[in-house]
Amino acid sequence: MDVHNAFFHGDLEEEVYMRLPPGYQKEDKNKVCRLRKSLYGLKQAPRCWFSKLSTALLEYGFEQALGDYSLFTYEKNSTCLHILVYVDDLIITGSCEAATKQFKEYLSAKFHMKDLGFLKYFLEIEVAMSASGFYLCQRKYALDIILETRYLGAKPIAFPFEEKHGLAFNTSTLLEDPKPYRRLLGSLIYLGVARPDLAFSVHILAQFMQEPREDHWQAALRVVKYLKSDPGQGILLRANTNFEIMGWCDADWSRCPYTRRSVTGYFIQFGESPVSWKTRKQKTVSRSSAESEYRAMADLVQELKWLKRMLYTLGVRHTQPMIVLCDSKSAIHIAMNPMFHERTKHIENDCHFVRDEVVTTNIVLQHVQMTYQLADIFTKPIGRDGFWRFRNKLGIHNLYAPRGDIGV
Structure with missing residues (x-):
């Protein structure tokens, strides 16, 4: 759904004044207008609109997700509704068509809304739905x-x-x-x-x-x-996948020639579907490759915990351990060994963070050979053969390919 003139719905809490518009007949040139509603161009306008929309959703019975403030969930009896908000665009999904229709009527009564139908295009992302799952790509954006x-x-x-x-x-x-x-x-x-x-x-x-x-x-x-x-090229979120969450983490020690900081890369799969990935430079300099690999592992575990929290918000009970695949035996040993020594004191916080998740069986650490490490493509430039080998394993597909091998 799309909101017409979304920023005009917001109520201003601050005192904001503006000059009278051109052509307005006034006797006193010192008079100004005080704004009661937000306008486009005001710094407060996006926040005022989101506050107005959030109030309407909370009054209906929605709860705001703590893991992502733009996500709202509604659960009553056997009915579930989920709303994802991006400024004036909303994605609505629900377990009951009648409840979804009733909620749309409620929104239309509160604001001037436009129902755009089934999700096909959202923020330059093309969405194709079938029995195989959801295919997401940005072909038009790439061509632009x-x-x-x-x-x-x-x-x-x-x-x-x-x-x-x-x-x-x-x-x-x-x-x-x-x-x-x-x-x-x-x-x-x-x-x-x-x-x-x-x-x-x-x-x-x-x-x-x-x-x-x-x-x-x-x-x-x-x-x-x-x-x-x-x-x-895009990603396929498969419908017939299992509930196993696997995370791959890797680090390239002292990759940056300026600062000698390492580069962290991780890749997360939900079953066979890619859901999260990242490449970023580490904030501190690592004194060994094991230390840089361990920092990458800590970043991955943090992302895995967030994903599990989001699944819980969406009503999915994920009880099995999440698998962390790392190609550094030294980093795995640091996480599994309860003894501290001088070489790990400076990364003590990361050690405690990952080790606590291991002890509670929230994650399971597994060693993977470097040649099979999917996160390797996120940490260093590799040649053509290696790039294509890893790309095919990441779950990237092309809906427009003539062979149509993904069944969408």
């Missing part, structure tokens, strides 16, 4: 990026990033206007919502937004050429 960069006629390439790119200490000419580079990187960052294969490339290129150089721009255009090879 290719069109904006004028690379529709460019030759596509098989992988987005070269292994030895040397961008960190690059001395090529500074771009006269960095705005196109920043705009392109902003688009690629959002494109990564349904494209795990872009995570590491975008992570590297986003570090040069302050002073982008010519070679940085060419590397970004290489990612665009990679998009052209398969703009319809």
